[in-house]
Amino acid sequence: MLKVTDLAVKRGSRVTLESITLSLPAGETLAVVGESGAGKSTLIAAILGLLKPAEGEITWNGKPARAARPALVMQEPRAAFNPALNLRRSVMEPIVAQGVALAAGRLERLCAGLEMPLDLLDRRPDQVSIGQAQRAGILRALIAAPPLVLFDEPLSALDAVTQKHTARLISELQAEEGFAALIVTHDLGYAVAHGDQIMVLKAGRVEETADANTFALTPQSPYCRTLRDAAISLGALEAAA
Amino acid sequence: MIKAIGALLLRAAVVLLGTAILTFALLWNAPGDPAQTIAMARFDALLTDDVIDQIRDEVGLNTNFWHAFRAWLGPLLRFDFGYSAVTGRPVWPDLWTAMTYTFPLALAGLASGLALSLPLAILATKRPGGLLDRTSVAIASLGAAIPAYWLGLLLILLLAVQLGWLPAMGARTPAHAILPAVTLGLGVAASLTRIIRSGILEARGQPFLPAIRRRGVDGRAVARDHIAPHAAIPVVTVFGLELAFLLEGAVLIEVIFGRPGLGTFLVQAILSRDFPHVQAVVVLTALVFVVVNLAIDIIYRAIDPRIGTEDA
Ligand SMILES: Nc1ncnc2c1ncn2[C@@H]1O[C@H](COP(=O)(O)OP(=O)(O)OP(=O)(O)O)[C@@H](O)[C@H]1O
Ligand SMILES: [Mg+2]
Numbered sequence: 218m219l220k221v222t223d224l225a226v227k228r229g230s231r232v233t234l235e236s237i238t239l240s241l242p243a244g245e246t247l248a249v250v251g252e253s254g255a256g257k258s259t260l261i262a263a264i265l266g267l268l269k270p271a272e273g274e275i276t277w278n279g280k281p282a283r284a285a286r287p288a289l290v291m292q293e294p295r296a297a298f299n300p301a302l303n304l305r306r307s308v309m310e311p312i313v314a315q316g317v318a319l320a321a322g323r324l325e326r327l328c329a330g331l332e333m334p335l336d337l338l339d340r341r342p343d344q345v346s347i348g349q350a351q352r353a354g355i356l357r358a359l360i361a362a363p364p365l366v367l368f369d370e371p372l373s374a375l376d377a378v379t380q381k382h383t384a385r386l387i388s389e390l391q392a393e394e395g396f397a398a399l400i401v402t403h404d405l406g407y408a409v410a411h412g413d414q415i416m417v418l419k420a421g422r423v424e425e426t427a428d429a430n431t432f433a434l435t436p437q438s439p440y441c442r443t444l445r446d447a448a449i450s451l452g453a454l455e456a457a458a
Numbered sequence: 459m460i461k462a463i464g465a466l467l468l469r470a471a472v473v474l475l476g477t478a479i480l481t482f483a484l485l486w487n488a489p490g491d492p493a494q495t496i497a498m499a500r501f502d503a504l505l506t507d508d509v510i511d512q513i514r515d516e517v518g519l520n521t522n523f524w525h526a527f528r529a530w531l532g533p534l535l536r537f538d539f540g541y542s543a544v545t546g547r548p549v550w551p552d553l554w555t556a557m558t559y560t561f562p563l564a565l566a567g568l569a570s571g572l573a574l575s576l577p578l579a580i581l582a583t584k585r586p587g588g589l590l591d592r593t594s595v596a597i598a599s600l601g602a603a604i605p606a607y608w609l610g611l612l613l614i615l616l617l618a619v620q621l622g623w624l625p626a627m628g629a630r631t632p633a634h635a636i637l638p639a640v641t642l643g644l645g646v647a648a649s650l651t652r653i654i655r656s657g658i659l660e661a662r663g664q665p666f667l668p669a670i671r672r673r674g675v676d677g678r679a680v681a682r683d684h685i686a687p688h689a690a691i692p693v694v695t696v697f698g699l700e701l702a703f704l705l706e707g708a709v710l711i712e713v714i715f716g717r718p719g720l721g722t723f724l725v726q727a728i729l730s731r732d733f734p735h736v737q738a739v740v741v742l743t744a745l746v747f748v749v750v751n752l753a754i755d756i757i758y759r760a761i762d763p764r765i766g767t768e769d770a
Pocket of ligand 2: 257258259292369
């Protein structure tokens with residue numbers, strides 16, 4: 218279980234996150250939504266331990282969060298890889314580093330789920346499309362069966378069909394392996410469909426946290442109502458019955 | 459890869475031809491009458507016009523440019539550098555002897571420079587901005603500002619004259635090479651330390667590193683797979699430039715330490731206007747540069763396969 222208690226993070230002298238509290242049990246998904254610059258990526262960086270909390274704490278089963286060896290899917294797919302190495306080397310790096318065995322057929326299965334031909338892995342990041350690099354990032358995050366995965370807009374560069382398949386693979390794998398997933402997304406429809414909870418960030422603060430259905434039916438704050446209505450009018454979310 | 463190396467070889471050949479034309483043009487247009495100088499050097503007196511004309515014929519100074527260029531290039535392609543215009547002895551054996559002094563000196567300078575700068579840079583980057591870091595940057599900047607000849611004299615004064623630990627002049631024993639090599643090496647280390655340091659710092663800032671470290675990839679693997687190759691690219695670049703410094707430095711240092719070698723060879727050749735000797739050094743230097751740069755280009759491609767993929 219990932220627990221964040223009363224977290225505040227400063228970048229330089231500016232406070233970019235304040236009073237963030239959340240808990241994410243194993244096997245569940247927390248969808249984090251919020252406008253650009255709200256602090257979503259900052260939250261992920263703090264959980265990873267890349268930014269020191271100014272206040273509060275972040276724990277995984279009572280231990281510092283890094284004990285979970287959290288996997289990250291980066292927001293910028295190309296920056297996520299060593300540009301000089303082929304994708305296979307990068308994707309396999311966690312497996313090699315942790316000295317775990319790769320289950321037979323796992324790579325093939327993940328690649329199929331992500332709609333990536335296996336030979337794509339023999340190319341370098343600059344030789345694939347952004348969407349392919351993004352999926353390679355997801356592949357690397359999931360390959361060594363981590364207990365906690367942080368997704369920073371993992372589907373942003375994918376077309377609607379590939380988005381759907383990729384989202385399905387993530388859910389299937391989560392159901393089998395029980396990892397906790399924190400997924401930052403701009404897609405409210407995706408958040409409601411796949412999130413157990415939804416957390417809305419605004420200007421570094423939690424605007425609202427709710428379970429997915431409650432959020433879709435009865436968002437509490439005015440901001441969240443606007444957000445929901447916008448998503449409905451865009452067709453990303455179905456109007457509540 | 460084979461195609462890329464072929465293209466690099468072709469480029470190297472073009473550069474060499476250009477250098478050859480340029481070298482010859484410079485010699486052809488050099489002020490003063492070389493025939494006079496040769497006569498002076500040979501007979502130690504000004505001679506009649508007849509004798510000077512004879513010398514002019516002998517060294518091919520009487521034809522037109524392209525004709526003379528072809529006549530000049532032919533033997534060079536066979537590595538035949540002709541005979542000294544001053545002593546009449548074949549150039550190659552003397553040149554070879556000079557090389558056997560200078561190249562080991564330059565290599566020793568490079569090796570000691572690397573041996574000094576690599577640990578220093580790694581230590582400095584342990585805590586960027588820390589005391590050790592600032593000290594090593596300051597030392598390196600100071601070192602880069604000090605001319606090699608001054609440093610050489612200083613080292614002679616301290617280690618040879620005052621303390622008497624090392625021989626200063628000549629090249630009789632391997633110990634004689636220590637001071638010149640260290641003098642060269644300190645200059646190399648000054649620039650390399652800064653390059654390696656900033657290379658390591660930049661490599662450490664690569665955006666994908668934190669995430670893979672969190673996944674259990676340890677510091678050693680990160681250093682080996684992600685930092686060293688990235689930091690090596692500017693170092694390899696500097697090696698090419700360093701070569702110019704080394705040869706130039708070696709020339710000065712040989713004079714200071716009274717060592718035989720290409721430096722002394724070249725200085726004497728220029729002073730006596732010994733065309734074949736000067737030519738030989740220039741051609742050799744160009745060849746070394748081209749070969750080293752070729753090697754550098756190939757090493758680049760081995761370190762980072764992206765390099766050179768766009769210009770096919
Ligand atoms: N390296 C940085 N240094 C200083 N401030 C930063 C830095 N990166 C981001 N910020 C600031 O922190 C705040 C939160 O940024 P963050 O990247 O977390 O936003 P985000 O919610 O992920 O936005 P997006 O949806 O555009 O990715 C923003 O105001 C941003 O300007
Ligand atoms: Mg972001």
